[in-house]
Amino acid sequence: MSYGRTIELPIxxxxxxARVKDAFKEEGFGTLTEIDVKKTLKEKLNAEMEDYxxxxxxxxxxxxxxxDVDKEIxxxxxxxxxxxxxxxxxxxxxxxxxxxxxxxxxxxxxxxxAEASRRIDATMHKLAAGSL
Numbered sequence: 001m002s003y004g005r006t007i008e009l010p011i012x013x014x015x016x017x018a019r020v021k022d023a024f025k026e027e028g029f030g031t032l033t034e035i036d037v038k039k040t041l042k043e044k045l046n047a048e049m050e051d052y053x054x055x056x057x058x059x060x061x062x063x064x065x066x067x068d069v070d071k072e073i074x075x076x077x078x079x080x081x082x083x084x085x086x087x088x089x090x091x092x093x094x095x096x097x098x099x100x101x102x103x104x105x106x107x108x109x110x111x112x113x114a115e116a117s118r119r120i121d122a123t124m125h126k127l128a129a130g131s132l
Contacts, residue, residue: 003099005120007128009090013051016090017083021055023127024081027119029057032079051085062116066100069108076100092127094120 009016021031033056041047058079066073077100082093097116101109 002096004093004095005124006091006093007124009092009127010130011090013083013085013090016092017053017055020081020083020092020127021057023123024055024057026126027123028059028061029079029119029123030060032056032058051083053083055081055083057081059116059119062112062119066109066112069112070104070106073100073104073106073109076103092124094124 009019011019024031033054035054035056037052037054038049041049056079058077063074063077063079066077080095082091084091084093097113097120101107101113
């Protein structure tokens with residue numbers, strides 16, 4: 001089962017992180033959190049890994065609508081966006097908002113998931129096309 005969308009960006013990792021934040025902001029997703037997984041694993045476990053950041057990019061209006069339907073939906077909100085290096089490539093992953101409907105079975109979430117999907121897809125398309 002696929003639960004996300006992935007694109008490859010032909011730019012350096014640090015540039016990609018900034019560009020991803022800007023692109024999601026244009027579609028109404030603010031970056032609420034930023035977790036530098038590489039740094040955290042190094043500090044806590046002395047483990048090495050490639051550049052990897054988790055951005056908590058959330059659209060407040062869509063989040064509120066989903067929370068009005070189901071207060072536990074915060075566990076599944078399509079907020080996480082990952083930017084990482086893998087084998088010399090910069091990858092961007094975003095959660096498929098349809099997962100909210102699939103996991104919960106709450107059909108009332110379909111229009112919210114559809115709107116989030118539209119916005120995430122538009123963002124990923126703009127990033128992939130280099131139009132930002």
